[in-house]
Amino acid sequence: xxxxxxxxxxxxxxxxxxxxxxxxxxxxxxxxxxxxxxxxxxxxxxxxxxxxxxxxxxxxxxxxxxxxxxxxxxxxxxxxxxxxxxxxxxxxxxxxxxxxxxxxxxxxxxxxxxxxxxxxxxxxxxxxxxxxxxxxxxxxxxxxxxxxxxxxxxxxxxxxxxxxxxxxxxxxxxxxxxxxxxxxxxxxxxxxxxxxxxxxxxxxxxxxxxxxxxxxxxxxxxxxxxxxxxxxxxxxxxxxxxxxxxxxxxxxxxxxxxxxxxxxxxxxxxxxxxxxxxxxxxxxxxxxxxxxxxxxxxxxxxxxxxxxxxxxxxxxxxxxxxxxxxxxxxxxxxxxxxxxxxxxxxxxxxxxxxxxxxxxxxxxxxxxxxxxxxxxxxxxxxxxxxxxxxxxxxxxxxxxxxxxxxxxxxxxxxxxxxxxxxxxxxxxxxxxxxxxxxxxxxxxxxxxxxxxxxxxxxxxxxxxxxxxxxxxxxxxxxxxxxxxxxxxxxxxxxxxxxxxxxxxxxxxxxxxxxxxxxxxxxxxxxxxxxxxxxxxxxxxxxxxxxxxxxxxxxxx
Amino acid sequence: xxxxxxxxxxxxxxxxxxxxxxxxxxxxxxxxxxxxxxxxxxxxxxxxxxxxxxxxxxxxxxxxxxxxxxxxxxxxxxxxxxxxxxxxxxxxxxxxxxxxxxxxxxxxxxxxxxxxxxxxxxxxxxxxxxxxxxxxxxxxxxxxxxxxxxxxxxxxxxxxxxxxxxxxxxxxxxxxxxxxxxxxxxxxxxxxxxxxxxxxxxxxxxxxxxxxxxxxxxxxxxxxxxxxxxxxxxxxxxxxxxxxxxxxxxxxxxxxxxxxxxxxxxxxxxxxxxxxxxxxxxxxxxxxxxxxxxxxxxxxxxxxxxxxxxxxxxxxxxxxxxxxxxxxxxxxxxxxxxxxxxxxxxxx
Numbered sequence: 034x035x036x037x038x039x040x041x042x043x044x045x046x047x048x049x050x051x052x053x054x055x056x057x058x059x060x061x062x063x064x065x066x067x068x069x070x071x072x073x074x075x076x077x078x079x080x081x082x083x084x085x086x087x088x089x090x091x092x093x094x095x096x097x098x099x100x101x102x103x104x105x106x107x108x109x110x111x112x113x114x115x116x117x118x119x120x121x122x123x124x125x126x127x128x129x130x131x132x133x134x135x136x137x138x139x140x141x142x143x144x145x146x147x148x149x150x151x152x153x154x155x156x157x158x159x160x161x162x163x164x165x166x167x168x169x170x171x172x173x174x175x176x177x178x179x180x181x182x183x184x185x186x187x188x189x190x191x192x193x194x195x196x197x198x199x200x201x202x203x204x205x206x207x208x209x210x211x212x213x214x215x216x217x218x219x220x221x222x223x224x225x226x227x228x229x230x231x232x233x234x235x236x237x238x239x240x241x242x243x244x245x246x247x248x249x250x251x252x253x254x255x256x257x258x259x260x261x262x263x264x265x266x267x268x269x270x271x272x273x274x275x276x277x278x279x280x281x282x283x284x285x286x287x288x289x290x291x292x293x294x295x296x297x298x299x300x301x302x303x304x305x306x307x308x309x310x311x312x313x314x315x316x317x318x319x320x321x322x323x324x325x326x327x328x329x330x331x332x333x334x335x336x337x338x339x340x341x342x343x344x345x346x347x348x349x350x351x352x353x354x355x356x357x358x359x360x361x362x363x364x365x366x367x368x369x370x371x372x373x374x375x376x377x378x379x380x381x382x383x384x385x386x387x388x389x390x391x392x393x394x395x396x397x398x399x400x401x402x403x404x405x406x407x408x409x410x411x412x413x414x415x416x417x418x419x420x421x422x423x424x425x426x427x428x429x430x431x432x433x434x435x436x437x438x439x440x441x442x443x444x445x446x447x448x449x450x451x452x453x454x455x456x457x458x459x460x461x462x463x464x465x466x467x468x469x470x471x472x473x474x475x476x477x478x479x480x481x482x483x484x485x486x487x488x489x490x491x492x493x494x495x496x497x498x499x500x501x502x503x504x505x506x507x508x509x510x511x512x513x514x515x516x517x518x519x520x521x522x523x524x525x526x527x528x529x530x531x532x533x534x535x536x537x538x539x540x541x542x543x544x545x546x547x548x549x550x551x552x553x554x555x556x557x558x559x560x561x562x563x564x565x566x567x568x569x570x571x572x573x574x575x576x577x578x579x580x581x582x583x584x585x586x587x588x589x
Numbered sequence: 590x591x592x593x594x595x596x597x598x599x600x601x602x603x604x605x606x607x608x609x610x611x612x613x614x615x616x617x618x619x620x621x622x623x624x625x626x627x628x629x630x631x632x633x634x635x636x637x638x639x640x641x642x643x644x645x646x647x648x649x650x651x652x653x654x655x656x657x658x659x660x661x662x663x664x665x666x667x668x669x670x671x672x673x674x675x676x677x678x679x680x681x682x683x684x685x686x687x688x689x690x691x692x693x694x695x696x697x698x699x700x701x702x703x704x705x706x707x708x709x710x711x712x713x714x715x716x717x718x719x720x721x722x723x724x725x726x727x728x729x730x731x732x733x734x735x736x737x738x739x740x741x742x743x744x745x746x747x748x749x750x751x752x753x754x755x756x757x758x759x760x761x762x763x764x765x766x767x768x769x770x771x772x773x774x775x776x777x778x779x780x781x782x783x784x785x786x787x788x789x790x791x792x793x794x795x796x797x798x799x800x801x802x803x804x805x806x807x808x809x810x811x812x813x814x815x816x817x818x819x820x821x822x823x824x825x826x827x828x829x830x831x832x833x834x835x836x837x838x839x840x841x842x843x844x845x846x847x848x849x850x851x852x853x854x855x856x857x858x859x860x861x862x863x864x865x866x867x868x869x870x871x872x873x874x875x876x877x878x879x880x881x882x883x884x885x886x887x888x889x890x891x892x893x894x895x896x897x898x899x900x901x902x903x904x905x906x907x908x909x910x911x912x913x914x915x916x917x918x919x920x921x922x923x924x925x926x927x928x929x930x931x932x933x934x935x936x937x
Contacts, residue, residue, distance in 0.1 A: 078932060144796070146803030146834075154807075161809040170795045251757055251795055251937075261759070264658035267686075347828065351633050409659070416666040424670050440670055523659045527625065527651035527672075538631040538654065543799040543819065546828075 042487065043393060046384020049377050050396035056414030056455040057403050061280075063273030071268035075258070075275070082253045083275070087282065089172055090179070090247070090254060091237055097180025098236045101328040102187030103229065107217060108321045110195035111203075114313040120325040125567040127332030128185040129559030131516040133245025134536065134552045136178045138336045140249070141343075141545050143169040170250040179240050181332040185563075187232035188328075189570045194228035195221060196571065213311055230290050231463075237286060238405045241279060242456075244519055245537075255279045256407040263413065276410055283405040337556060343549035349539065352550050359551070360558060363531040366446065366521075367514040370453040371507045377454065378461035378506060379499075383491060386469050401459030408456060408519035415452045415524065419443050445526055452520040457513050461506025468502030469495070501569060508566040515559050532558065624868045626652040627660045628677040630855060632888035641884070642875050648868050657683040664692055664860065674863040675872055679855045680761045682768070684716045685921020693858035696870055704877040704895040708916045709854055718854030718917060719876045720891035723817040723910065724766050725850070726841040727802055732811040733839070741770065741843050741851070744812065745785025753786060754801045754810035757794040758931035762816060766851050767930060768923035769915055773848060776926060783934035794937050799823070806834040816853075817907070821890035824903035842910035849913040853920070855891065 108114065109121050127135075143149050145161055154161065168174065198221060206216040222229075244256045255275055263272035313321050385397040403411055423440045430438045442448055472495060480490040496503075518533045525534070532555045539548035628635070631654045639650040653660065657678040664671050676687060687693060693715040701710070701717055709718035726738050732752075738744070744753055756763065770779045791810035801813035802820060820840065823831045842850045857876065859869040875881050882897035890901060899905060 140796075144800065144803075145809045146800070146807040151807065161804075161807045168795075264656075264662060265759070412659075413662060413666070416663060420666040420668065420670070424668060427670050439672060440667065443667065444672065522655045523663060525653065527653055530654075534654075541656075542631070543797045 039390075040387055040487065042380075043384045043388040043390075046381045046388075047393055047396045050381045050384075050400035053377065053381075053455055053458050054396075054399040054402065055418055056411050056452065057399070057406060059414040059417050060273055060276050060406065060410055063269045064277055066270050066273075071262060071266040072271040072274055075262060075271055079253055079258060083255050083258045084278075086172060086252055087241065087254045087279075090176060090252075091240055091282075091286075093173070093176035094179045094183065094240045095233055095237055097176055098184040098187045098233055099229065101180055101184035101332070102232065103191050103222075105325045105328060106188045106192035107195055107221065108325060110192050111221075112311040112313050112321060114318040114321040116322045116325065120322075120329065121571070122564055122567050123329045123333070124188050124325060125185045125563055126329065126560065127182045128512060128566070129556050129563045130182050130333060130336060131245070131518070131533065131552075131555060132179055132182050132239075132243055133249060133518065133540075134340075134555065135182055135332075135336050136175075136246040136249050137540050137545055137548065137552070138339050139174070139178065140169050142339055143167075172250075172252055175246050175250050175252055178246050179236075179243060181328070183236035183239055184328055184332065186235040187229060189567060190228040190232035191225050193570050194225035198224055234286065234290060235460075238283065238459075241282060241405050242407050244407045244409060255282070259407060259410055263410065269413075272410065276406060279405060280402065283402075337553070340549045340553045340556070343546040344553050347546035347549070349535070349547045349550035351535075356550075356554065359530055359532050359535055360554065362529060363515055363533070363555070363558065366449065366453070366531065367511045369446070370450050370457070370514045371511040373450060374454055374458055374461050374510045375503060375507045378458055378465055379503070381458075382462055382465035382469055383495070385466070387487065397462075401462050403455040404457065404459040406456065408452070408517060408521075409523060411452050411456050412520040412523040415448050415455065415520075416443065419448050419451065443524070446529075449521065449524040449526075452524055453510075453514050453517065456517075456520065457510045460509040460513065461503075464502045464506035464509070465499065468499045472498055505566065505569050508562050508569065511562050512559055512566065515555060515562075622646075622648045622865070622868060624648050624650050624865055624872055625672045625674045626650055626677065626872075627664060627673045627675070628652055628654050629657040629660060629679055629683070630654070630677055630888070634884055634888035638876075638881055638884045638888070641880070642872060645875065646868075646871060648871070650872075658686075661687055661690065661692070665690060669862050671860065671862050672864060673860050674865045674869040675857055675859055677855070677857040679853075680765060680920075681718070681854055681856065681917035682761050682765050682921045682924050684711075684854075684856050684858065685918055685924070687858065688715050688918075688921075692860055694861040694863070694866070696859050696873060698870060698874055700874050701877055706894065708914050709894050710856075711858075711918055712916070716856050716858030717873060717877070718856040718894045719882070720855045720886040720889070720894055721852040721912065722854075722889075722891050723842060723850045723852050723912065724762060724814060725817050725820065726843050727805055727813045727815060727820065728839045728841070729805050729808070729811045729837065730839040731837075735839055738812065738841055739843065739845070740847065741766070742782065743843075744789065744814065745782045747785070747788070749789045749812055751789065751791050752811035753789040754791050754804045754813045755786070755794055756797060756801060758928065758936040762798070762853065763814075763931070763936075764924050764927045765853050765920040766814075767927040768920035769851050769913065771923040771926060771930070772915055772919040776930065779927075780930045780934060783930055783936055787934050787936050802838060803834055806837040817892075817904075818890040821901065821903035821907065824906065825890065825901070840907065842907075844913070845911055848915075849911045852892075852912045852917075854894065854917055855885070855889070 105120065105124050109117055109124070141147055143166075145166070150161070150166055153159070153164070153166075157164075202224075203216055203220060206220045207213070211219065242256065244260060247254050248257050248260070255278065259272050259275045259279070262268050262275060381397055381400055385393055406414075419442045420440070423442045423444075426441055427438055476494060477490060480494045481487075485493060516533060518537055521531055521534055522537065525531070532551050536548045536551035536555065539545075539551065626639075639652070643649055655663075657680070660676065660678070661683075664673050664676065667673070676692065678684060678687070688711065693711075695714040696717075697714060701714070705717050705719070709721065710716065726741075726744070728738055743749075758764070767779055767783065770782060792804075798815035798819040799822075801810075801815050802823065804810050805813045820835070820838070823835050826832065844850055857873060859866060859873065863869050876885060877895055879895075879897045882893035882895050883900055885891075886893040886897070886899070887901060890903060892904065893899065
């Protein structure tokens with residue numbers, strides 16, 4: 034297949050990857066335009082803050098997601114304790130909560146005029162100036178918020194890794210004199226390292242691209258800086274320079290991950306033994322239950338409860354039939370994008386497998402870069418080329434038919450779906466890459482030698498084996514699009530609102546309790562796909578012959 | 590055989606993508622009368638306003654709501670093909686930016702010129718203010734005597750060390766206020782004022798205007814600066830907690846008897862590239878009518894720009910005040926300067 038003739042499928046794959054990368058390239062291309070001079074002002078005043086805060090945010094959130102995600106995953110995968118079956122899926126639920134929503138909720142709860150501090154003052158008789166209380170609108174607060182909603186990536190992937198680990202290997206370590214703790218630290222944890230790193234990387238890319246939380250807390254980081262440069266100062270070049278620095282940040286992270294992994298290979302076969310080695314009792318059981326309860330309570334149960342109270346107490350006065358439209362629009366966008374992403378990612382992943390040319394490899398990586406770029410910037414990257422194309426299209430159609438057709442690409446949902454694809458394609462792409470990697474070349478060879486074509490091999494051998502990865506990729510995109518806000522705000526067509534937009538409009542207007550209704554609706558609508566995702570990723574190897582849908586973040 | 594199946598696969602993919610995308614395209618430009626609105630206002634009452642306009646004129650309103658800066662970026666990208674007819678945004682600074690970007694076309698309307706006071710609209714009719722909000726001082730009567738604070742200048746008085754709560758300097762309301770101070774008193778005095786206020790901070794700037802009001806009520810600070818409609822909203826709220834906040838606050842319209850209180854506007858202009866300029870002009874004239882003025886202002890507890898009746902219990906309680914007669918377009922001119930002054934003063 035890697036013959037002299039280039040397969041049209043590979044050409045299509047490269048083209049699709051290039052198309053997906055256009056918005057990112059558009060932003061980067063601004064580097065070469067003359068600027069408005071905002072750059073020197075930024076570089077001399079706020080840039081050091083951006084670098085320091087982004088760095089601290091990434092380090093803090095990285096530690097946070099590991100601390101919240103790994104212990105729960107290990108306990109749920111290998112131990113038996115009260116509540117285990119509940120936590121197995123409950124620990125994933127924070128993934129349905131957008132970071133900006135949890136930030137709204139905790140700010141309202143913990144700020145000086147909130148119920149906690151008011152209660153404290155009433156209880157002690159102190160005034161607001163008599164005591165110190167950790168400020169929620171701070172870098173530490175942002176780290177806490179992002180860790181609480183992003184740790185499920187680490188939890189999901191490390192739980193899958195722990196489940197798949199060979200039981201006999203762990204038993205061997207025990208019989209060689211390891212305590213359960215030592216066998217976790219010295220055998221299980223190192224073996225799960227690719228999964229831990231992959232989950233952490235997903236969380237950190239989201240952290241770097243987050244805008245809602247950091248802007249609400251007023252923390253100067255790269256995303257808020259890029260936004261300010263482009264929208265407030267109107268300087269696309271300064272924004273592109275900051276974006277390029279952000280991308281460099283991401284590339285350093287990815288390189289560090291590959292360097293860290295080095296030449297190590299992680300082969301293991303799960304033996305499908307379902308028995309849990311450690312049955313915990315007494316204070317150990319209490320400890321395990323508490324360890325699992327903390328992330329769930331603070332990442333999901335408490336914020337959801339507070340939202341519910343707000344929604345019942347005050348709530349959105351527009352609640353009613355309009356919400357059906359909002360839910361419908363949200364699901365429509367998420368559904369279309371998830372399907373389109375699956376088709377395109379499959380094309381690119383498969384093209385990358387067929388062809389080992391540098392062009393294909395580069396195209397494959399570039400297609401995934403958008404994940405670390407904030408949504409508002411991707412939106413501008415979509416607007417510039419698409420409106421130009423729209424203009425040309427309109428001119429041509431007017432010349433042909435005599436009347437202007439309106440904006441065909443940016444006037445509808447196409448621009449919006451395009452922006453989502455540019456931003457989230459890396460998720461199904463990684464899932465498919467991981468899935469394809471498990472299909473050995475000998476299977477291809479067998480299929481081809483039995484007379485099957487390349488496409489036939491894809492259809493009759495690969496797709497059935499890839500079902501799990503497909504579902505994982507589609508669900509990840511679905512959940513992300515449901516929560517997405519900045520690109521949706523900028524690119525949506527006339528009279529088209531989503532739940533996220535409704536929640537944001539009210540919250541931005543300082544009507545938090547009214548925003549609670551829409552925020553709660555986002556969380557509720559996200560529950561089903563998130564639970565499905567949890568089941569998909571946590572599937573035991575013995576449960577089905579099909580490979581598991583594991584997300585592996587190699588190097589987009 | 591292989592080539593054929595690859596082509597088939599590509600065709601399938603193309604067909605799938607087409608099927609996915611086909612329903613996403615907008616309906617072809619309709620012949621019926623429509624007005625395309627890009628608005629950074631998003632109040633439920635605005636919808637009754639739009640319905641009312643449609644009933645009166647038969648012109649259907651389609652809208653996109655978003656942040657002012659983002660909508661502007663979108664209009665710029667859409668260029669000559671932009672479907673936008675009218676751009677509504679809050680704060681004169683935003684209108685000034687849109688004007689500087691060459692987005693607006695002048696509207697000649699004797700009705701608008703008669704209804705809207707001259708300091709609340711662009712001299713050449715590029716945009717018009719339709720409602721106003723005042724930037725007011727709020728204080729804690731338990732700590733501060735009534736009458737001790739009467740002017741914006743008092744916020745910088747060293748008597749109030751550790752008392753002032755206010756939001757960050759990037760906020761457009763603060764930029765406009767400082768822009769007005771620069772227009773009145775010059776950069777030097779404005780910078781002295783900003784430094785004085787920074788020295789009086791009770792805490793680093795954070796949160797929105799409502800948060801500053803709540804912080805005063807909670808006792809974290811003695812003085813806050815906030816827009817009138819946030820306070821009016823708390824006054825009109827049925828929530829007990831909001832009423833408790835209101836009960837703990839004293840309020841001042843600053844600089845009465847002097848330059849007058851700083852006011853800002855929600856305003857709108859017709860776009861240079863508007864496909865329906867006539868409908869757009871009618872819409873602006875409709876917004877200036879008594880009924881629309883009342884609804885428009887009511888949506889956000891603002892004051893009508895024209896001399897229309899105020900049907901808002903909170904605003905009636907707060908009473909009439911004298912506003913600064915400086916043309917609101919002057920804030921925009923000094924906006925960039927204001928940001929630099931804030932940066933130099935260390936106002937986060």
